[in-house]
Amino acid sequence: MKANTYRSRKAKGTRLEKKFAQLIREKGLDDNAKRMVLSGGAFGFETDIFTKLPWAFEVKNQEKIQFWQWWEQAEEQRKPFKPPALVFSANFRPIMIALTANDFLELLVEIKQLNLLLEDQKKSPELEAKPLED
Numbered sequence: 001m002k003a004n005t006y007r008s009r010k011a012k013g014t015r016l017e018k019k020f021a022q023l024i025r026e027k028g029l030d031d032n033a034k035r036m037v038l039s040g041g042a043f044g045f046e047t048d049i050f051t052k053l054p055w056a057f058e059v060k061n062q063e064k065i066q067f068w069q070w071w072e073q074a075e076e077q078r079k080p081f082k083p084p085a086l087v088f089s090a091n092f093r094p095i096m097i098a099l100t101a102n103d104f105l106e107l108l109v110e111i112k113q114l115n116l117l118l119e120d121q122k123k124s125p126e127l128e129a130k131p132l133e134d
Contacts, residue, residue, distance in 0.1 A: 009062075016061035017048050020087050020095060024051055047077050048087075055085040063090045071098065 017035040024033035033051040049057040058074035065088070074084035086098040099107075 012061045013059065016087070016089055016095070017059045020057070020059055021049050021051070023095070024049070024053065029053060047079075047082075054082055056082040058084060058086050060086070060088040061090065062088075065090075067098070 014035065021033045021035050024030050030051045030053055033049060033053070036048055036050045047056040048059040051057070056074065056077045056079050058070060058077060060070050067086075067088075070086055070088065071084075074086045078084050083100070083103045085103075087095060088098070089095045
């Protein structure tokens with residue numbers, strides 16, 4: 001179903017913003033993730049999702065894909081240490097996320113480094129984190 005009026009288009013976008021914030025919460029990534037009031041229109045809070053995650057989320061729920069226009073909007077919302085992530089969907093389609101190749105690869109590097117750290121801890125129990133003594 002195509003959203004024809006401004007109000008129905010806005011409601012469609014709001015639904016995806018709420019759904020994506022809910023997914024972040026359900027995955028245990030940020031219990032306080034929520035749709036940004038004014039859908040990112042508040043000065044200093046341009047991202048569509050309020051979260052502690054290190055991404056500036058731009059969320060689009062439209063049938064006609066205008067990828068580069070959306071990406072430019074996401075880039076405008078870039079913050080230091082919060083690269084843009086474009087979240088998009090359409091009727092009866094999965095929710096997708098677009099990142100730059102560099103940002104995606106950096107994420108994989110971080111995962112690899114964490115896995116190596118965990119492997120080292122398994123091999124050397126003395127490397128495990130210990131509680132601080134008073």
